[in-house]
Amino acid sequence: MEFYTEKQRKIKVVANVDVLVAGSGPAGFGAAIAAGRMGMKTLIVEQGG
Numbered sequence: 001m002e003f004y005t006e007k008q009r010k011i012k013v014v015a016n017v018d019v020l021v022a023g024s025g026p027a028g029f030g031a032a033i034a035a036g037r038m039g040m041k042t043l044i045v046e047q048g049g
Helices: 026-037
Strands: 002-006 009-013 019-022 042-045
Touching: 019 026, 026 042
Parallel strands: 019 042
Antiparallel strands: 002 009
């Protein structure tokens, strides 16, 4: 199991995916939908703010 440390806290990494999409804008969202339709496990990561 992997961990990522950020500002004194540990975040457990539990996702095993085929496709990681950075950003949920029009292109990212479309890419995620296409990958999902092809049967791939897909994760979208979006910057908070």
